[in-house]
Amino acid sequence: MRTRRIIELPPVMTVKELADSLSISPSEVxxxxxxxxxxxxxNQTIDYDTAEIVATDMGYQTRLVVPQTDEERLISEFEAxxxxxxxxxxxxxVTVMGxxxxxxxxxxDAIRQTNVVEGEAGGITQHIGAYQVEVxxxxxxxxxxxxxxxxSAMRARGAQVTDIVVLVVAADDxxxxxxxxxxxxxxxxxxxxxxxxxxIDREGANPDRVKQQLSEHGLIPDDxxxxxxxxxxxxxxxxxxxxxxxxxxxxxxxxxLRADSARxxxxxxIEARLDPNQGPNATVLVQNGTLxxxxxxxxxxxVGRIRAMFDDKAQKLRKAEPSQPVRxxxxxxxxxxxxxxxxxxxxxxxxEVAAQRARTAQMATMAASRPTTLDELFKGAGADxxxxxxxxxxADVQGSIGAIEHALGQLAEENVKVxxxxxxxGPVSESDVRLAAASNAIIIAFNVRPDPAxxxxxxxxxxxxxxxxxxxxxxDDVRAALAGMLEPEYQEVVDGYGxxxxxxxxxxxxxxxxxxxxxxxxxxxxxxxxxxxxxVIHDGEVSSLRRFKxxxxxxxxxxxxxxxxxxxHDFEExxxxxxxxxxxxxx
Ligand code: GDP
Numbered sequence: 187m188r189t190r191r192i193i194e195l196p197p198v199m200t201v202k203e204l205a206d207s208l209s210i211s212p213s214e215v216x217x218x219x220x221x222x223x224x225x226x227x228x229n230q231t232i233d234y235d236t237a238e239i240v241a242t243d244m245g246y247q248t249r250l251v252v253p254q255t256d257e258e259r260l261i262s263e264f265e266a267x268x269x270x271x272x273x274x275x276x277x278x279x280v281t282v283m284g285x286x287x288x289x290x291x292x293x294x295d296a297i298r299q300t301n302v303v304e305g306e307a308g309g310i311t312q313h314i315g316a317y318q319v320e321v322x323x324x325x326x327x328x329x330x331x332x333x334x335x336x337x338s339a340m341r342a343r344g345a346q347v348t349d350i351v352v353l354v355v356a357a358d359d360x361x362x363x364x365x366x367x368x369x370x371x372x373x374x375x376x377x378x379x380x381x382x383x384x385x386i387d388r389e390g391a392n393p394d395r396v397k398q399q400l401s402e403h404g405l406i407p408d409d410x411x412x413x414x415x416x417x418x419x420x421x422x423x424x425x426x427x428x429x430x431x432x433x434x435x436x437x438x439x440x441x442x443l444r445a446d447s448a449r450x451x452x453x454x455x456i457e458a459r460l461d462p463n464q465g466p467n468a469t470v471l472v473q474n475g476t477l478x479x480x481x482x483x484x485x486x487x488x489v490g491r492i493r494a495m496f497d498d499k500a501q502k503l504r505k506a507e508p509s510q511p512v513r514x515x516x517x518x519x520x521x522x523x524x525x526x527x528x529x530x531x532x533x534x535x536x537x538e539v540a541a542q543r544a545r546t547a548q549m550a551t552m553a554a555s556r557p558t559t560l561d562e563l564f565k566g567a568g569a570d571x572x573x574x575x576x577x578x579x580x581a582d583v584q585g586s587i588g589a590i591e592h593a594l595g596q597l598a599e600e601n602v603k604v605x606x607x608x609x610x611x612g613p614v615s616e617s618d619v620r621l622a623a624a625s626n627a628i629i630i631a632f633n634v635r636p637d638p639a640x641x642x643x644x645x646x647x648x649x650x651x652x653x654x655x656x657x658x659x660x661x662d663d664v665r666a667a668l669a670g671m672l673e674p675e676y677q678e679v680v681d682g683y684g685x686x687x688x689x690x691x692x693x694x695x696x697x698x699x700x701x702x703x704x705x706x707x708x709x710x711x712x713x714x715x716x717x718x719x720x721x722v723i724h725d726g727e728v729s730s731l732r733r734f735k736x737x738x739x740x741x742x743x744x745x746x747x748x749x750x751x752x753x754x755h756d757f758e759e760x761x762x763x764x765x766x767x768x769x770x771x772x773x
Contacts, residue, residue, distance in 0.1 A: 190247035195237050197252060197742050198733055201228050204237050208244055218243050231733045233740070255743065256539050260484070260530065267531050268475065270449030277318065277325040277509035278438035279347055279471065282332040282382075283368035284354030285361075289384040290332035292421035293354055297328060300427050315457040315469040316511035317498040321431040326438075327471070327509045329456065334364075334371035336523075338620035341375055342647060343524030345454045347471055348375070350437050352430070353405075354382045357391035357418070361399035363610060367617050369403060370608035374625040378437050379405065380415050382430055387420040445508030449475035450529040455485060455521045456511060466490075466520040469513050470506070470527050477506040477529065483517075484536040486525030487544040490517035545683070546705055575664070576627035578618050579609040580634050586657070587611060590632060593661050604664065614640045614651060623647040630660060679769045682706025682743065686761040690748070697755040698730065698748045701741075701763065708741040709765050714751055717762040727752045728765070 193207060201219070205212040212228045218240045219226050226232060238248045254262070282290045298317055311317075316329045329348065340347060351372040355365055372379050381400060383393045397407045397416055406412020415433045419426035451472050458468035468485070470477065477483075481492045493516030495503040506512040521527075530536040577594070581587045587609045594604045607625050608618070614629055614636035620643065622629050629636075629644070629651040636644060636651060644651055654660040688700030701708065710731040716724040730750035731738055741747040749763065 190245060192249055193241055193246045194249050194251040195234055195241065197234050197250065197740060198231050198738065198745070199237060200231050201226050204232065204240060208241060208246065210244065215240055226736070231736055231738075233733075233736070233738045235739065252742065253744075256535060256542060260528075260532075260535055260539050263532055263535060264450065264452075264528050264530060268449045270446035270475065272448060273444040273446040275439075276443050276445040276507075277327050278349040278434060278441070278443055279316075279327045279329065279509055280350045280352055280434060281329045281337050281348040282352045282354060283334045283337065283372065284332070284382075284384075285356070285359070285364040285368075288354045288356040288359065288362070288365070289421045290354050293352075293382060293384060293419070294328060294330050294332060296421045296424050296427055297431065298330075300424055312496070312498050312500045312513075314496070314498050314511060314513045316471060318510060319431070321428065321435060324435055325509065326431060326434055327511060329471075331457075334368045335617050335620050337375070338371050338617075338624040340454075340524045342620065342623040343522075345524040345526065346375065347454050347456070347473070348377055349441060349443055350434055351377050351379050352382050352434070353379050354384050355396045355400070356385045356388075357383045357393050357396060358385055358388045360392070360395050361403075363612065364617075365400075366403060366610065367608065367621075369400075369405065371617070371621055371624075374607050374621060378441065380417065380430070380433055380437060381405065381407075382426075383416060383418045384421055386418045386425065387423045393418050443509075445474045447476045447507050451475035451477035451481065451483075451506070451527070452529075453477065453527040455523055455525045455527065457523050458517075458520050458525075460520050464515050466517045467513055467515050468517060468521055469511055471511050472506045472508055474508055475529070476508075477512065477514075477527075479504050481529045482531070482533050482536065483514075483527050484530050484540055485517060485527045486521040487540050487547060488517055488519040488521055489530075489533070489536050489540045490514075492516050542705060574603045574605065576622075576625050577604060577606050578622045578625075578627050578629045579606050580614050580618060580629065580631050581609075581611055582633035584611050586632050590630070590657060590660065593657060594664065597661065597665055613637050614644075616640050616643055619643045619647065619649050619651075622649045628652060630654065632657075632660065677769055678766050680706065681709045681712050681765040681767060684708055684747075684749070684763045684765070686757055686759055686763065687746070689757045689759060692750075695755060696750065697757055698750045699757040699761070699763075700746060701749045702746050703741050703743045705743050706765070707743060708747055708749065709767070710737070710739045712765045712767045714749075715764040715766065716751065716754065716757070717764065718758065718760075723761075724751065724754045724756070726754055 201215050202212050205215045222239050224236055234250055241248045282294055284290050297319055316327055318325050318327050353368055383396050405414045407416040417426055417430045417433055419430055452474045453470040453472040456469040456471050461467050479492055483490060492514050495506060496513045497503055591606055597604060607627050608621055613634050614631050616639045618629055619640045631651055631653050633655050682703055683705040684701040684703045686699045687702050690698045692698055708731060710728055714728055715722050729752040732748040
């Protein structure tokens with residue numbers, strides 16, 4: 187049998203466009219359309235399904251190609267223009283974590299003061315959120331907001347900036363609750379750990395006890411045959427600082443961290459603020475490529491041209507290399523920590539993408555967000571894949587934790603894995619919620635409640651906190667979710683967003699909106715919500731969706747269409763609409 191030629195077609199096209207892609211005359215297409223009962227003229231648009239009938243008629247096999255979104259075009263543009271091709275070793279980026287008062291801040295100060303980057307010694311130290319030091323002619327970057335909450339907050343936003351974690355433990359105090367929290371955060375991020383046993387100058391300092399305690403949590407010192415370096419330091423008396431830095435370089439070498447300074451820059455925002463005199467400014471950690479003065483950048487939902495750059499000594503720079511933190515001026519709005527920065531040639535495209543992102547973010551806050559549930563976490567898991575459930579476990583007493591962990595372990599079947607990312611006694615804290623958000627975990631709260639800050643962040647980050655006071659109920663829930671036995675549940679899925687650009691009166695007092703699809707797609711068989719100034723004024727069904735005169739099933743973003751909503755005749759220009767449908771959640 188003759189194999190059919192394959193032809194790629196977009197979701198919508200004009201009759202003429204279809205004729206061109208089939209290399210036949212428009213009149214032949216029109217005839218074929220008439221044969222299948224569709225009346226169309228040369229400039230009319232038809233959808234993919236209609237085009238497919240014609241193409242199949244002509245002996246083709248069709249394939250749907252959805253045109254690139256602006257985001258996709260932007261990434262292709264970046265990749266095409268980024269250049270480079272010769273990655274070189276880059277400086278490691280380090281975050282310091284540990285229990286409160288164990289000396290994180292003091293250690294960061296000591297490192298900064300003992301190892302100033304050559305040639306920068308003159309400048310006055312500026313807090314820009316990160317700094318670089320030089321050891322043995324090589325640089326190390328430190329993020330100077332210590333702590334694991336900030337670390338996981340960035341990670342939850344998709345920004346993995348840290349290469350190495352320094353876990354600070356006071357030698358006289360030993361391992362404390364936040365030491366273990368920090369350990370869990372670093373592990374969840376799969377970042378190598380270097381332990382700094384601090385305050386060894388103190389009477390009562392007991393480094394061996396720290397080693398013993400951390401060993402019990404799986405962090406075995408290298409001199410005990412494990413693979414975690416432990417360094418004894420005194421941040422106060424500046425003892426062991428250079429040893430610590432040498433070890434950091436060693437760990438960096440093992441990780442073979444590389445970047446390509448010949449490329450256009452990519453980076454992440456470490457912090458940002460609005461300066462009353464200079465306008466928005468932000469600290470960028472350059473992750474790859476070289477950031478240059480006058481570069482045009484897209485940062486989250488804003489853009490700008492780099493007007494000035496400063497390092498952590500307030501020295502003016504013309505360029506910033508991989509792993510270098512720099513404060514930049516010239517952005518048009520204040521970005522958020524964790525936003526990605528890209529140097530983009532096509533300014534118009536960058537602006538369009540920024541505007542779309544801003545709209546999406548606005549819509550997301552307007553649409554009622556529904557927390558991620560136990561069941562949703564399984565949704566992506568197919569039959570052939572191992573189902574995984576990550577759990578952060580908080581309980582009233584240590585005894586319950588052991589019992590619950592043991593029981594969860596028993597639940598594990600062949601293709602099911604429950605991982606307890608972190609377990610501790612105490613209320614649900616901000617740290618727990620951050621960790622759960624970054625690890626796609628649920629929180630099991632056994633006989634404990636979240637504090638107000640934790641509750642607020644859980645809501646904002648859509649983290650599911652489940653409360654139990656009977657182990658049996660807890661296990662039952664998890665088991666039922668694992669086995670897919672719970673009652674079906676429906677969940678709302680938003681298909682797209684649009685803006686009303688015009689309003690048309692139709693015969694018999696009907697009304698239609700001229701709609702511009704801003705994100706996703708408009709779908710004929712979905713429900714719509716009409717929003718005016720952020721408030722929902724109608725919720726109902728789509729009664730008609732048209733491109734030009736044709737009824738269509740879908741309209742992609744970037745296109746205009748006519749929209750009718752059943753029993754609704756009150757559109758105004760500037761209204762927003764949301765297309766959505768209900769989907770059954772797989773258990
Ligand atoms: P952080 O909460 O972890 O940032 O801890 P800080 O850096 O603020 O230190 C807490 C306290 O411990 C301060 O009073 C420091 O002066 C003190 N400290 C920090 N490092 C050392 C050290 O190496 N030796 C001694 N004796 N005290 C230290």
